[in-house]
Amino acid sequence: MAVKKVLRYKDYEFFWEKGDLHTHLGVLKEKNIQKAKDKAKTSKGVIFKVFEPRFTDLVRAMQRGPQMPFLKDVAIITFYSGITNESLVVDAGSGSGLLAISLARIAKKVVSYERDKRFFGLAKKNSALFGLKNITFKNKDIYNGIGENKIDLVVLDLPEPWKAVKRASKKLKVGGCLCAYLPNINQTEKLVKTASKQGFGLAKTVEIIEREWVVDEKRLRPSHKMYGHTAFLTFMRKL
Numbered sequence: 001m002a003v004k005k006v007l008r009y010k011d012y013e014f015f016w017e018k019g020d021l022h023t024h025l026g027v028l029k030e031k032n033i034q035k036a037k038d039k040a041k042t043s044k045g046v047i048f049k050v051f052e053p054r055f056t057d058l059v060r061a062m063q064r065g066p067q068m069p070f071l072k073d074v075a076i077i078t079f080y081s082g083i084t085n086e087s088l089v090v091d092a093g094s095g096s097g098l099l100a101i102s103l104a105r106i107a108k109k110v111v112s113y114e115r116d117k118r119f120f121g122l123a124k125k126n127s128a129l130f131g132l133k134n135i136t137f138k139n140k141d142i143y144n145g146i147g148e149n150k151i152d153l154v155v156l157d158l159p160e161p162w163k164a165v166k167r168a169s170k171k172l173k174v175g176g177c178l179c180a181y182l183p184n185i186n187q188t189e190k191l192v193k194t195a196s197k198q199g200f201g202l203a204k205t206v207e208i209i210e211r212e213w214v215v216d217e218k219r220l221r222p223s224h225k226m227y228g229h230t231a232f233l234t235f236m237r238k239l
């Protein structure tokens with residue numbers, strides 16, 4: 001699906017590509033959606049707000065596969081890894097493709113490895129939503145090799161990243177970044193110990209806590225719901 005418009009009414013959200021949109025709040029005719037500047041009325045008289053899709057809208061439209069990284073963590077990876085529009089990035093595993101897609105908005109080129117054929121297909125399908133031309137997905141196990149050279153960033157969002165460290169060390173530029181997204185601190189410790197013996201240093205491990213607040217006419221307080229722990233993010237440099 002190529003999302004062309006996002007339609008919202010209160011907490012309801014719909015992604016539109018083409019044709020009439022049938023909702024429990026009434027039908028929106030294709031021609032009304034096409035010509036809408038910012039609003040469109042359904043057959044039941046409900047007025048939807050109409051938007052051009054932005055990055056975060058498209059993320060909500062993505063089909064879910066394996067656990068996707070949280071956006072708060074993705075944001076920090078794109079910043080602390082230091083990538084620019086000249087960077088070559090290698091990512092694994094692709095999963096649903098969110099991390100690869102997010103990195104491709106900044107980097108020159110992203111190559112994403114996924115060993116499971118189902119998720120390789122899913123990541124490719126999801127990336128088509130964003131119309132990015134600078135991502136290549138490979139249906140390969142990254143523990144068996146990295147084909148790219150002079151890499152600026154290797155990001156590993158898989159259970160045993162230490163198994164890819166030796167190969168990453170050979171293929172990263174000096175000063176390049178190794179990043180791992182890991183739920184457990186014992187995994188993080190094993191990664192840092194292994195990578196320290198393979199030419200990496202300057203390790204930095206962070207955990208990002210995001211607390212949302214409710215701010216409206218009646219309320220001014222933190223939300224009752226909050227994501228607890230998601231992951232430890234580790235960044236190391238090839239020395």
Ligand SMILES: C[S@@+](CC[C@H](N)C(=O)[O-])C[C@H]1O[C@@H](n2cnc3c(N)ncnc32)[C@H](O)[C@@H]1O
Pocket residue numbers: 066067068069092093094095096097098099100113114115116119140141142143157158159
């Ligand atoms: C947590 S998900 C990754 C989520 C992904 N970063 C995203 O943005 O949606 C982990 C993925 O790594 C894949 N994987 C695990 N080991 C792998 C390996 N050695 N090489 C390539 N992919 C691997 C799994 O099949 C799974 O799809």
